[in-house]
Amino acid sequence: MGKKILMICGDFCEDYETMVPFQALQAVGHTVHAVCPDKKAGDVIATAIHDFEGHQTYSEKRGHNFALNASFADVRAADYDALVIPGGRGPEYLRMNDAVVAMVRHFFDTDKPVAAICHGAQLLAGARVLEGRLCSAYPACRAEVELAGGRYADIAIDAAVTDRNLVSAPAWPAHPAWIAQFLAVLGTRITH
Numbered sequence: 300m301g302k303k304i305l306m307i308c309g310d311f312c313e314d315y316e317t318m319v320p321f322q323a324l325q326a327v328g329h330t331v332h333a334v335c336p337d338k339k340a341g342d343v344i345a346t347a348i349h350d351f352e353g354h355q356t357y358s359e360k361r362g363h364n365f366a367l368n369a370s371f372a373d374v375r376a377a378d379y380d381a382l383v384i385p386g387g388r389g390p391e392y393l394r395m396n397d398a399v400v401a402m403v404r405h406f407f408d409t410d411k412p413v414a415a416i417c418h419g420a421q422l423l424a425g426a427r428v429l430e431g432r433l434c435s436a437y438p439a440c441r442a443e444v445e446l447a448g449g450r451y452a453d454i455a456i457d458a459a460v461t462d463r464n465l466v467s468a469p470a471w472p473a474h475p476a477w478i479a480q481f482l483a484v485l486g487t488r489i490t491h
Contacts, residue, residue: 301328302380302485307399307422308335309389314346314362315471316385316416321365323478324383327487331383332369336396339370347387349417349470351456356439357470359388371398376405381485386417386437386470394425404428407464414466414481416473420444423465433462435469 304324308317317333324331335344346362376382382403384390393399403426406413415423420436421443423429429449435458436444436451444451452460452467459468459476466484468477482489 301330302487303378304329304331304381304383305374305376305379305402306331306333306383306385307393307402308333308344308365308367308385309393310335310344311347311388312344312365312385312390313387313417313471314348314365315474316387316419317344317346317365318363319471319474320383320385320414320416320478320481323474327482327489329485329487332374332379333365333367334369334371334374335367335389336371336393336399338367339372340368342367344389349387351470351472357437374402376402377409379406379411381412381481382406382414383481384413384415384419384422386415386419388418390418390420390422390425394422400426410464412464412466412481412484414477414484416468416477417470420449420467423447424449432465433460434465435460435467437470 424447
């Protein structure tokens with residue numbers, strides 16, 4: 300039976316890190332509700348495309364509009380089995396929203412599966428849920444992980460790491476590993 304998964308988004312979340320897990324989790328039978336504070340089902344968020352083009356950090360370009368399929372005001376974290384946090388610019392300001400922080404804390408307080416990628420660690424740090432946890436993130440977010448009491452997982456850009464209920468990865472090149480590990484934590488079995 301599919302799980303009910305909450306995805307907390309914000310304007311300029313990373314395009315791939317929003318769209319790919321949203322679609323992939325639905326493709327294997329899960330229900331995913333993508334929400335954003337102050338927005339309702341049918342509203343859109345703007346996404347950003349982060350690319351690795353040989354500079355000292357990623358480049359950023361305007362991505363697609365991503366349509367939300369649930370209303371933030373109607374969401375109760377207790378109604379969901381798991382949480383997904385995309386990276387990009389969204390987590391930077393979402394971590395300042397008390398309702399978002401309370402939702403994130405719920406998933407850790409109840410040991411429900413959480414998948415965070417790239418800058419998603421900024422939201423985890425802001426929610427103060429990283430104490431003693433192993434967490435990967437975009438390398439520039441290492442300081443947030445460590446200042447929040449977490450242990451930064453310095454892994455390859457296409458790798459992921461699981462620490463109990465938390466599955467994390469550095470950036471979108473890790474989607475195959477990140478989504479596979481999250482599916483394992485969810486108890487999802489795919490057979491061929």
